[in-house]
Amino acid sequence: MMKTRVSTLLGTEYPVIQGGMAWVADHHLAAAVSMAGGLGLIGAANAPAEWVRTQIQEVKKHTDKPFGVNVMLMSPYADEVAKVIAEEKVPVVTTGAGNPEKYLSLWKNQNIKVIPVIASVALAKRMERCGVDAVVAEGCESGGHIGESTTMTLVPQVVDAVKLPVIAAGGIGDGRGMAAALMLGAEGVQMGTRFVATSECHVHKNYKERLLRAKDIDTRVTGRNTGHPVRTLRNEMTKKYLELEASGATLEELEYLTLGALRKAVVEGDMKSGSVMSGQIAGLISNIMTCQEVIDEVTGDAQKIIAEHASRFL
Ligand code: TUI
Numbered sequence: 181m182m183k184t185r186v187s188t189l190l191g192t193e194y195p196v197i198q199g200g201m202a203w204v205a206d207h208h209l210a211a212a213v214s215m216a217g218g219l220g221l222i223g224a225a226n227a228p229a230e231w232v233r234t235q236i237q238e239v240k241k242h243t244d245k246p247f248g249v250n251v252m253l254m255s256p257y258a259d260e261v262a263k264v265i266a267e268e269k270v271p272v273v274t275t276g277a278g279n280p281e282k283y284l285s286l287w288k289n290q291n292i293k294v295i296p297v298i299a300s301v302a303l304a305k306r307m308e309r310c311g312v313d314a315v316v317a318e319g320c321e322s323g324g325h326i327g328e329s330t331t332m333t334l335v336p337q338v339v340d341a342v343k344l345p346v347i348a349a350g351g352i353g354d355g356r357g358m359a360a361a362l363m364l365g366a367e368g369v370q371m372g373t374r375f376v377a378t379s380e381c382h383v384h385k386n387y388k389e390r391l392l393r394a395k396d397i398d399t400r401v402t403g404r405n406t407g408h409p410v411r412t413l414r415n416e417m418t419k420k421y422l423e424l425e426a427s428g429a430t431l432e433e434l435e436y437l438t439l440g441a442l443r444k445a446v447v448e449g450d451m452k453s454g455s456v457m458s459g460q461i462a463g464l465i466s467n468i469m470t471c472q473e474v475i476d477e478v479t480g481d482a483q484k485i486i487a488e489h490a491s492r493f494l
Contacts (some may be wrong), residue, residue, distance in 0.1 A: 185345040186368030189293060189313055191246045194479045196358075197316070197347060199372025200250020200274055201435070202226065202324065203232060203446040204324075204383055207238035209471070210381035214245040216472040219272060223246045236268045247270040252494035253278030263414035266290045272317060277325050279303065284310055297349070297370075299327020299334070301341045308342045315342065315465075316370050319350030322374055323411050323459040326350075326401065332364070338486050339365030353461035355481020358456070359489075361481065372477070373459040378471050384449030387456060394462035406431055410438075413456040415440060 186195035196218035198209065202225030218306040221236045232249060240245050249270050251261055254277045265273055267291040269290050275283075276297040287294050288311065298304045304315050317338040319331025327334075331350040339346050348361035349370035358369050358372030376383060377391050390413060400418040404411050405425050412418060421437050438455055445454025467478070 181481065184313060184367040185195045186347055187344060190219050190368075192219050194475055195368030196475055196479065197221065197248075197274070197368065197370040198375045199322075199347075199349065199370055200224070200248075200252075200276065201372050201376070201441050202252065203251065204376060204381065204457075206382060206443045207235045207242070209375060209378070209381050210235075210247050211239045212378070212471040213243040213375065213475070214239070214243050214247045216470075216475045217245075218471070218475050219246060221272075221274060223252070224248050224255065224257075224429050225250075225252045226255045226257070227261075228257050229264045232261050233264045233268060236264070236270055241411060248272030248274055248293075248295075250274045250276060251280065251283075252276055255279060257259050260382040260461055262286060271469050276318075279306070280305075281310055281334070284312070295347070298338070299329065301337050302335075304338045304344075304346075308344050312344065314345040314368075316347045316349050317364065317366070318370070319348075320401075320409075320411070321351030322349060323399070323457040326409050326411050331361070335361060335364040351459060351461050353459075353464050353478075355478050355483075355485055357461070358478050358482035359485040362486065369458055369478075370472075374465060374474055374478070375471065376458070377465045378474060379468055380471050384448050386449035386451050387445055388457055388468060390451050391458060391462050392468070394458065394465075395462070396463035398462065399458060399460050403434070406434060410455070410461065411457065413458045413462065415454070415456060416452045419444050438466060 184195045194402045198213040200221040200223035205223030215218030272293045285369035293313045294312045321328040335348045347366045347368040353374040400414045402421045441455035444450040445456045
């Protein structure tokens with residue numbers, strides 16, 4: 181057990197959330213994380229609403245524990261997904277890549293806990309005024325679509341700006357990372373990359389092998405010029421993308437490279453032309469564990485580090 185305002189809000193044993201990763205966070209992973217005492221999430225990403233409904237029903241079949249759905253607000257199906265979440269009375273919803281204001285009354289009417297992922301102090305304050313339950317402050321060490329600030333700088337500034345519980349995300353993969361996030365004032369953590377390297381995560385085996393081989397400097401950010409920066413592991417796709425981007429290529433040319441690229445990596449195991457989304461913490465991850473082992477180790481080590489911290493000074 182590790183009780184904070186976040187674990188109390190979520191009704192979980194630990195204040196640990198699994199990232200709502202596009203194409204990766206399906207019902208298998210979500211149920212495994214929730215069963216292990218964290219909050220498992222289904223990543224709705226760009227999927228149609230009926231796919232999301234099936235995933236929700238599968239999680240409900242496998243566990244009575246709380247779970248959630250992450251809504252990617254740029255999805256063409258976001259409106260329909262938002263309705264399915266309300267109909268299915270999903271316990272928790274997180275949102276990414278936008279401002280979820282227009283769905284808040286729909287979800288709050290069903291008593292759903294709403295936790296937007298934010299990448300700025302301004303959006304955190306605005307979300308607090310709208311009556312959300314907590315925020316995830318996500319630094320740009322994260323994989324996928326990212327903001328500007330690092331976790332180290334964003335989390336304390338968000339903590340100072342709002343009274344809501346803050347969950348830190350971006351660059352957290354072990355007990356040291358969790359302890360550091362708690363020191364910054366966060367009351368919980370969200371991890372994505374660490375949960376990809378688990379036995380219950382159903383990505384192609386090449387994806388997991390690539391993650392385990394990744395070094396500290398192996399991620400790249402594409403799309404900084406197009407307004408959609410995305411962090412992935414470097415490969416032929418990122419090399420070509422960054423060359424094209426530097427040479428002033430059109431949006432169409434760039435989008436052609438990334439179209440369907442995440443599916444190619446996750447489902448087909450194409451590590452050359454696929455989009456292998458990953459956070460900067462990949463270099464720290466060197467083994468496949470179960471979700472239970474990840475949560476036990478990260479929370480156990482964090483508690484130990486914090487308890488022993490005072491005796492570290494000479
Ligand atoms: O959303 C994420 N991470 C994602 S979404 C995704 S799917 C995708 N694939 C390719 C291209 C684009 C998306 C993969 N990874 N994380 C949460 C997050 N939200 N990070 C940053 C933001 C964010 C950024 C700007 C939230 C709000 C925002 O501004 C909203 C506003 O209106 O002020």
